[in-house]
Amino acid sequence: MDLALAIFPQVLMDGVVLGFMYALIALGYTMVYGVLEFINFAHSEIFVIGAFVGVEVLLLLEASGNLAALHPAFILVVLLFAGMALSGLAAVGLERVAYRPLRGAPRLVPLISAIGASFFLQDFIRFIESLWRNTFYLTYPSIDVLEKTISLGEAVTIPVKSILVIATALAMLLALYLLVNRTKVGTAIRAVAQDPDTAALMGIHVNRIIALTFFVGGSMGGAAGVLFGLHYSLVNPYAGFIPGLKAFTAAVLGGIGNIPGAVLGGMVLGLMEAFAASYLSILTSGAFGAEYKDVFAFVVLILILIFRPKGILGEKVREEGV
Amino acid sequence: MLRVEGLHVYYGAIHALKGISFSVAEGELVTLLGANGAGKTTALKTISGLLRPRAGTVALEEHALEELGPHEIVRLGVVHVPEGRKIFPRFTVLENLKAGAYARRASSIREDFDFVFTLFPRLKERARQMGGTLSGGEQQMLAIGRGLMAKPKLLLLDEPSMGLAPLLVEQIFATIRAINQQGVTILLVEQNAAMALSISERGYVLETGTVILEGKASDLVTSDRVRQAYLGG
Known part of the structure; x- marks a missing residue:
């Protein structure tokens, strides 16, 4: 039991980091579902685009000798903005090309288009990187300050990387909260999510708001991609699949279409995963190892959905009829 | 016209x-x-x-x-108040009215709130309530009030x-x-x-x-x- 106690702060930190990562990605699924009632299965590739933009910017800075010269905070800000902008634009382009033409079609059709877009984007990134760098497995160059740790007392040390993920994610969530709840476009997003036809009658340009929603959701995914790269270092074009699936799960867990739900779901899933990875083996005296963490996380998901099919904070997303 | x-x-x-x-x-x-x-x-x-x-x-x-x-x-x-009221259930009465004025500049809508509230005093009492919790009659008043907010x-x-x-x-x-x-x-x-x-x-x-x-x-x-x-x- 001593070991269990000793690793607790570390596990908690890992879980929180993972949770914020899932939360940021989950926002993209849930916001798009909110306005279109459709799951954008290519969102995992939007996330990967962010991770690749991050690594490319860093590699270019390194090659030009600027990586060490520039202030790390400045580099991180540039990285995040570049990742967010390109992922956001990619999401907008995706909506325009792969989803909007299918707006009136049966529900299965855009879903298949999304899966196709997901495959296309994976191999497109692979193609570009193979041409450009001769490999599509890239490693983030290290930024010295991120490799440091801060100690709190004797037992607990916190990597600067983790603080970066948490602080950035909190800033993003706050910005998103203000955008959605305190601005006119935020009102428009919420109105379209409730009833697109009536929103149009209020003078809201529904297609523009849908594109904006893709941009905002996509840029949250892009930021998560950059943070993922900075934290775990390795990226490849297929790296989005598992985090994307988990974030989608988190969105469903919290109640799909519900923005606070996506954050809560991400956090619950991240913590469950981290605790399962570290404690399953201790609690079962080695019978189940860390490799069962996903099984455990998904069993909990299934249980929650059996008892609360709409998710933890779920409600009816769109009112039909009167 | x-x-x-x-x-x-x-x-x-x-x-x-x-x-x-x-x-x-x-x-x-x-x-x-x-x-x-x-x-x-x-x-x-x-x-x-x-x-x-x-x-x-x-x-x-x-x-x-x-x-x-x-x-x-x-x-x-040209402002359309649709069949079945179609108010936004997860907006408050105030937010619904504000949505009605979406196409207008925020500075000029003050007196229209007053006009709608004089026409339907009930809406003023319910200002902070969610649209979805109103009775059918109140929803209809809100739908018309929301339409008026667009200055038709x-x-x-x-x-x-x-x-x-x-x-x-x-x-x-x-x-x-x-x-x-x-x-x-x-x-x-x-x-x-x-x-x-x-x-x-x-x-x-x-x-x-x-x-x-x-x-x-x-x-x-x-x-x-x-x-x-x-x-x-």
Whole structure:
């Protein structure tokens, strides 16, 4: 039991980091579902685009000798903005090309288009990187300050990387909260999510708001991609699949279409995963190892959905009829 | 002010409007009457841009509305209060009213809040309540109030009396009359023909997508056809 106690702060930190990562990605699924009632299965590739933009910017800075010269905070800000902008634009382009033409079609059709877009984007990134760098497995160059740790007392040390993920994610969530709840476009997003036809009658340009929603959701995914790269270092074009699936799960867990739900779901899933990875083996005296963490996380998901099919904070997303 | 000519609208293969024409002059209150499925709601949705006509024109003064999207049509002062109220259930009463003024500058909407609250004091009491928790009558008041927040020149009202108790229906019709007297032109769609004709100047009767009768409200009330079909003999 001593070991269990000793690793607790570390596990908690890992879980929180993972949770914020899932939360940021989950926002993209849930916001798009909110306005279109459709799951954008290519969102995992939007996330990967962010991770690749991050690594490319860093590699270019390194090659030009600027990586060490520039202030790390400045580099991180540039990285995040570049990742967010390109992922956001990619999401907008995706909506325009792969989803909007299918707006009136049966529900299965855009879903298949999304899966196709997901495959296309994976191999497109692979193609570009193979041409450009001769490999599509890239490693983030290290930024010295991120490799440091801060100690709190004797037992607990916190990597600067983790603080970066948490602080950035909190800033993003706050910005998103203000955008959605305190601005006119935020009102428009919420109105379209409730009833697109009536929103149009209020003078809201529904297609523009849908594109904006893709941009905002996509840029949250892009930021998560950059943070993922900075934290775990390795990226490849297929790296989005598992985090994307988990974030989608988190969105469903919290109640799909519900923005606070996506954050809560991400956090619950991240913590469950981290605790399962570290404690399953201790609690079962080695019978189940860390490799069962996903099984455990998904069993909990299934249980929650059996008892609360709409998710933890779920409600009816769109009112039909009167 | 509004001139609809030779309008054909389809829902997929269904021919919902078969070349109807009608007009509304500035300051008028005009009613479209007809049974379920006659095409009344379709006509309003086509005017406000939610549906596109296959053929025909919708002219508001010099603007060709059939070429514009709903968000542009609102900005020309044509405001559609849809059937079934369609208020935003997860917005408060205040947020719903604010959404109505979406196309306008925030600085100029203050007095319109006051106007709506004088018209419907009930809404002021419920200002912070979620739209979805209001009663049917309150939702109808909110839907009309939200429409007024857009400062309409032409207000399209779809079945404002639907599902309301008789006393409330009278109150709503009195309010519609009052709004019209303030200078807002109104095109009203109703199943409650007697009530609608009593406050209207003119009316059109629709049957399966065509106008079968038109005239002054006072003439329509006494016409045999309208009496038999809509006024219970």
